[in-house]
Amino acid sequence: SAVISQKPSRDICQRGTSLTIQCQVDSQVTMMFWYRQQPGQSLTLIATANQGSEATYESGFVIDKFPISRPNLTFSTLTVSNMSPEDSSIYLCSVRGVAGVTDTQYFGPGTRLTVL
């Protein structure tokens, strides 16, 4: 398996500001994803982070609101821009393709975001 860390683990932010969440993996992975999980709900895929190119966004999510970077095979960032209280959620980094095992998908510990 992979060890995935996220920073920050939690934050409380003011409306209109932006927050960048970092995801670091201890080994190279093929794919990295960003999910959102709102209270009491299941996971919703925001986007797939592509190394060296623009992320692939799911319906309802746009780059201006959730810019994503992936400069290499072990690191990605998600920015939540111009935040509103509706963005309060847990944001999860997820990876697949660890050590050549293409199928298993793992999750980071998550970032709990509260927007006031």
Next chain:
Amino acid sequence: GQNIDQPTEMTATEGAIVQINCTYQTSGFNGLFWYQQHAGEAPTFLSYNVLDGLEEKGRFSSFLSRSKGYSYLLLKELQMKDSASYLCAVRPYGGYQKVTFGTGTKLQVIP
């Protein structure tokens, strides 16, 4: 697209066996995941089924029938710490194979 159905909640007794069902409809199928998620924590990988049949890992087993679009997670010798949400997720075939999650089954284990 994919459509995944799981029961919302289940209750079972400590020491007993519980089966959590998942049905899915997908335009292409590669495999099915089960994850455990305790409240306030990230999902933890339990199993990934690609072929039909039962796979056993200690107290947890997962079954898949691709022809029926059906899977279940079987938990034996239930412990209080098994109280959690259990998420079924489907990985389609083709494309970049994004995984779609069901809404999860909240399992409560009672003494």
